[in-house]
Amino acid sequence: QVQLVESGGGLVQPGGSLRLSCAASGSIFSIDDMGWYRQAPGKQRELVAAITTGGATNYADSVKGRFTISRDNANNTVYLQMNSLRPEDTAVYYCNANLYRTVLAGLIIYWGQGTQVTVSS
DSSP: OEEEEEEOOEEEOTTOOEEEEEEEEESOSEEEEEEEEEEOTTSOOEEEEEEOTTOOEEEOTTTTTTEEEEEEGGGTEEEEEEOSOOGGGOEEEEEEEEEESSSSSOOEEEEOOOEEEEEOO
16 A cells, blocks of 8 residues: 655666655655665665655765755655766665554555666776
8 A cells, every 4th residue: 555666777887877766655644764775686785875854864884975865755755866876886776664654553664666776887
């Protein structure tokens, strides 16, 4: 009943830019924190960036100064602007949302299916 759909991934040359989008839809009362994670082959899934409902952000050290996370609360959408991309940024990027489906329900974690980002010359 709740779905997170990512878009914006693709192939880009080193130094290039991409913007990822993730829209949450379905039966949602409210969304708390949202974020982006990534997972490269053979590696653990790691937090890339997170953002609270109030706009406070947190970034992995490897992307600080290059990536920017933002959100549009009215449209239940989170974005990740990725600049100065490096080959080591290559991974599947997953959208994450912590949300309440009803006023009485507890917080539930949802994940998108992922979008591939490949940085290569």
